[in-house]
Amino acid sequence: MKLMLFNRDLRTIDNTALIAAIDGVTPVVACFIVTPQQWAEHDLAPIQADLIFRRLRELENELSALNIPLIVASTDNFDGANQWLVEFCAKHDVGDIYLNRDYEFNERQRVEQLEALAAKNGVNVHAFDDKCMLLPGSVLNKQGGYFKVFTPFRKAWQNQFSKAEVVKPPASAPCISDFQGLHSLEECFTYPRQDSSQYHVSTDSILTRLRQFSDESVRNYHNERDIPAIDGTSQLSPYLAIGALSVRQCIARLYYDAEGEPLSEGAQVWLSELIWREFYQHLIHFEPKLSKHKGYLEWEKGLRWPGEDVWFERWCEGKTGYPIVDAAMQQLNQTGWMHNRLRMIVASFLTKDLNIDWRRGERYFMSKLVDGDFAANNGGWQWCASTGCDGQPYFRIFNPITQGERFDAQGEFIRTWLPELSDVPNKFIHKPWMWPHFDGVAYPAPIVDHKTQREITLALYKEAKDQY
Template sequence: MRLVLFNRDLRAIDNTALIEAIDGTTPVIGCYMVTPKQWEQHDLSPIQADLIYRRLGELESELSDINVPLIYGGSDDFSSANDWLIGYCLELGINDIYLNSDYEFNEVQRVTSLSQAASTHHISVHTFSDKCMLAPGTVLNKQGGYFKVFTPFRKAWQNQFSYAEVRKPKVSAEVFLPQEGSVSLDDVFDYPRQDSSQWLVSTKDILARLRQFSDESARHYNTERDIPSIDGTSQLSPYLAIGALSVRQCIARLHYDAGNEPLSEGAQVWLSELIWREFYQHLTHFEPKLSKHHGYLDWERALRWPGEDSWFERWCEGETGYPIVDAAMQQLNQTGWMHNRLRMIVASFLTKDLNIDWRRGERYFMSKLVDGDFAANNGGWQWCASTGCDGQPYFRIFNPITQGERFDSQGEFIRTWLPELRGVPNKFIHKPWTWSEFASLAYPEPIVDHKTQREITLALYKEAKDQF
């Protein structure tokens, strides 16, 4: 008998470990381990926990259709989960464990420890690269090392890319598990949950969203993706984050809709974003320090963060006095999602206007995001803080006023999330403190002066770099 261990690959279609495990003659079971203490350590957001919970119900049904029962186990952390798994395999006579690799340090250690423990009981652990289109270690520079700059990585990736095959699992041989001692998901899912019902979780609905975006919206992605007041992004990131959708499915759909024609400019830009996702996954694989709260660049260790705790709290609550920042934080706090352009704006504001350590923002995002993914989140925060691999230059500091004027010129997004500013004329919507009637608004004055903070930030970064 074989066991497929699911983690962040909650799908039956195009799941490499599942497909490789099913040979039609050997019974296969699926397993999902709930590890609340580990999740807490990794800042899993309650809204993503709810999305996972709901998606598992769909996965259980899909696996049942191919004769693969899904069983659940509950343990505090990865270590105790491994102990449970080995015991379960010995009890049922399971000889092989199949799973797809993750690249974060704790997840890598989990599989290493599982493999070592399993081998002492003559149980084989089979791992597969499934998270990326091209696995870490397959896209290398001429010196045989990993790429440290995105653009040459993208070029090498595209040179190696071949058509993305999407596979479906076969029907497995039937297996009958003992009912005695079996547990339901509710029995073990001991973790806070926040309503995620705005995100549909059936494969049918997820694929419909992918098809709609690829066929109708992708062509405009290059011109609409930076405007937060319109639905110009794919909003598929929550499904990619929990593995309800694979990157191969996304890329295959783009090329299918293009037919024999080249990808549209918009589709090419979206493909580039998917390659950014791969870039950060590869970095996580090659640099374990990223999973240990370290900056990518050595001089980051000397960078001082003198921002005040009260500033961080006001940033979290969306009360900085800068409308585009506050509206974005309200969107995050209320929905668990934030538009990508806004993620860059608020991250730059926290690190370079408020001089607060990027790690605090990184953790806050993970604790709130429905699409929280360690590699993408860490990569994005370090890019904005100029401490990461191929990050923006440290002297590039977003002005929150001009960013708002550029990407929300009429204040539509701001008024959606900050109702207290709905009566402010367009002329003043991005700096309402200059409006003659500002005192009547239930809205704070700017927490800091951007121009002043910019000079402080430049000095802090120069000081840190001069030490190396």
């Protein structure tokens, strides 16, 4: 018998390891292991945990249709999970484990240790690269190294890319083994959960969203993706994050809907966003330090963060006194998702207006995001903090007032998430403290002055860079 170990690849369609495991002769059993202690250390958001839980129920039904039972187990951490797997294989005469790799440091160690432990017990581990369209290490510069700047990476990626093929799995040979005594999904899933029911989890509904976006909305993506008050993004990131949808499916659908014509401008921009995702996945493959809370640039070690704890608390609560920042944080806190343009605005504000370590913001995001993906989240935070690979120049500091005026001109998004500002005129919506009637509004004054903080930030960054 063979065992398919699921992690962040919760789908049957276009699942490389699963398809490799099914040969039509040898029965296959699937497994997912809940690791609450490990998840807590990785700041897994309760809303994403709930999405995983609900998706596992759907996956169980899809696997059953392929004659594959899904076993769910629970151990504290990855070490315990590996031990459980080897013991399960011995008890149920499993000779091969199939899995898809993740590229974060702990996850890579998990597979390496599983391979060694399994080999001692006569079990073969077959690990596949499934998370990216082009596997890490395959897109290199002329010197044979990895790209440190996105644009040349994108060009090289597109030069190598030929076609995205999506494969559906065949049915497996029936599995007749007795797995009595094992616990149910509900019993094993002890990690805290927060309602994620606003996100559909069936494959049909996920694919319907992909098709609708690719066939209709993507045409205007380049014009609408930065406007948080409208539904201009794909909303597919939660499914990519847990692997309920693959990047190959997204790209294949784009080209299918193009019907042989060049991609529209909107489709090209969305493809570029998917390539950004690949860029950050490749980066954590080459730079394990990124998984260890370290900055990419060496001079980052000398950067001081004198921001106050109370400022961080007010940023988390969406009570900074800057409407676009606070509305974005309310969206995150209430829905588990934040518009991408707003992620950049609030990250810049935390690091460069409040002078608070980007790592604190990175962890807070992971603890809240339904689409939390370590590589993309780390890459985004270090980009905004100017400490990352191809990050923005340190002297580029978003002004939260002008950013609001540019991307939420009429204050529609702000009023949606900050109803206390509903009566503030458009003229003052991005700086309500200037409104003559502000004293009667239940909204805080700005906790810092942007202009003053900008000068402090420039001095702090110059000081850090001058040390190296």
